[in-house]
Amino acid sequence: EEQLMESGGGLVKPGGSLRLSCAASGFRFTLAWMTWVRQAPGKGLEWVGRMKSSPSGGTTDYAAAVKGRFTISRDDSKSTLYLQMNSLETEDMGVYYCSHDGDFKGRLDSWGQGTLVTVSS
C-alpha cells in the first residue's frame, strides 16, 4: 500500500521560510513523479508543483503563484520529497499535501494526510 507522510508544517512570520518533508513508502520512489498540492483554509485544492523522477531528468515545474519562492527537491536514498518555501506570504497559508503522480500527467494516486502551514505575524 502506498503511504505518504508530510511533516514540517508550523507557524512562520510573513517573509519567513519553512521546509516541508514527505516520507514515501509502498512504491518505487526512485521512479515516482511527485506533486505538492495545497489547500487554503475553507478553500479548494491548488496545484503547487511537481518533480519528475531522477531517471526522467529530475526537473521541476511550479505554479505561477509560487515560482521563484518555492523549490521542490528529493532524496531518493531516503524516499523523501521536500518543499522549501521562502518569502512566505499570508496567501501561502493552508494544508500542504504531497502526492504520487501515477501516470506522469497529473493522476494523483495517493496523498499524504497533509501538514498545516500558518503564516502570521
Place this chain on the structure above:
Amino acid sequence: QPGLTQPPSASGTPGQKVTISCSGSSSNIGSNPVNWYQQLPGTAPKLLIYNSNQRPSGFPDRFSGSKSGTSASLAISGLQSDDEADYYCAAWDDSLNGGVFGGGTKLTVL
C-alpha cells in the same frame, strides 16, 4: 481563479442520481485526461475517477465519469449519505505546464 469551472454546490436525496459538471479549455480538458477527487470532511483527497472514466478499486460503480470536448462530468447514482463530500475535477494544462483543479463542488445528501 481556478483553472477549471465547477458548480460550488450540488444536492440530492438518497437513491437519486447527481451529476457534477467541470468546464475547461482546449489546453487542459481538451487535450488531457480528467481526474476526479473525493474529499470527505477533515480528510485528504482521494482519487475517485482517472483517465476521464476509469475507477480505482475501492470505489463502487455508482461513480462514473465522462468527457466531451472541453467539458467533463461526474455522475453519482444511488446517492448515499456517505457520499457527502467535496468533489474536485483536475487535469494537466499544456499551456501552463502545470496541473489545474476545479474550485470544488460540495455535495449535500438531503
